[in-house]
Amino acid sequence: MKLLIVSDSHGWSNELADIKARHEADTNTFIHCGDSELPASSPFLDGYTIVRGNCDADSSLANEQIKRIGHLTLYVTHGHLYSVKSSLMNLAYRAGEIEADIVCFGHSHLLGAELLEGTLFLNPGSIRMPRGRQEKTYMILRLIENRATVFIHQLDGTELVELRQNFTLPKSI
Template sequence: MKLLVVSDSHGSKSEIKELAEKYDGEVNAMIHCGDSELSADDAALTPYLAVRGNCDMDARLPEDLIEEVDGETILVTHGHLYGIKMSLMKLRYKAEESGAKFVFFGHSHTLGAEIAGGTLFLNPGSILLPRGRQERTYALVDASDHSIKVQFLTHEHELVEEQEFSE
């Protein structure tokens, strides 16, 4: 399973359009973790499984999405309703409750990935307004039966960081 994960584009359509064009046909799903500041039916957001962030006004965007992609359960949320800037504990409970093996969120604009309880928790950073670093980032996830590879890339598609987890 291959996934493109992006978050916190804050009204900028060009980055998410360009990513959708670049990865069309290359990934099983494209995920936007909120704060797009776009309407649910905006063409730039259409290719993405997208959720509502604290800066999104369109109530048609769901707060959480639980989807099955290539046989794996994924949970997508923005993170503000789970206090992710303090702890991932509430989000871990939601992941357990939903049976998610992959959890994608944004809100803090800070990239990171970790495995907890057999579940990948990933924040792709921000494609527009990063915190803690200069690079505007997104993530690619490549998961097989026995490993998960996460690549964080800049908006110019240069590798920033790579992590690999074995199961």
Template sequence: MKVLVVSDNHGQTDVLEQLKARHQDDVEHFIHCGDSELPFNSKEMEGFDGVRGNCDFDSDYPLQLIKEVNDNRFFITHGHLHQVKSSLMPIKYVAQEEEANIVCFGHSHIAGAEYTGGILFVNPGSISLPRMTRHKTYAIIEETNLDFFVHYYNEKGERLSSHTFNK
């Protein structure tokens, strides 16, 4: 399984089209964690399972999504309603209630991944306005029988880092 996760493009459209073109043949699923600032039915958001962030005003976006990909249950949200800037505990509780084993969220504009309590938490950072780094980032989650890998890339598709988590 390979899933691309992006967040917080804040109205920039070209980068979403570039991501889809670059990875159309090597990922199974595209996730957008909110603050696209684009209409739900825009051509740029086509192909993404997206949620509404605090800067999105199109109410056609759901505030959260549950998505099954292979044997994984994804909980997708922006994070602003779960206080992700201060703690992962509120979002962890929701993930447990939803029986999700992967949580994708944005909002903080800070890329990071953590595996705790059988749940993988992934924030892809921001593809347009990064914080704590100069790199505009997105992530690809890859799963094997034994491990999760979270690979971070810059907007040009250059790999910046990878993290391995034993399941």
């Protein structure tokens, strides 16, 4: 199972289409963690599970999405409602409430992957305005049984191999 996770594209549309086309053949789920600044009806968001970020004007977008992937619960939110720029604590509380195994979020534009008390927190950074690094990034999460591998890609599709991370989840897919 492969999930592609992107966030904070801030109005870029062709780039979203290019990323999706590049990985469509071997990816099961596409996620946009908010601040697309595109309407929910935009064809550039077709096929993406999307949430509303603080810069998204379309009120029809949900603030969060909860999905089941096999035996795992996936939680998607932008992060601004949980003050993720200062701490993951509020987001971790919400993840605990819904028993999320994997949390995908954005808002800070800071690339990161971290396993906290059995929950995998993933922030793909930003494909438009990254912080903390120059590379414009998105993620691919590969799940096999209880193993999660996070692959970091630059906007042009090049993998940043040195940033690849492996995690062992408490539950299998």
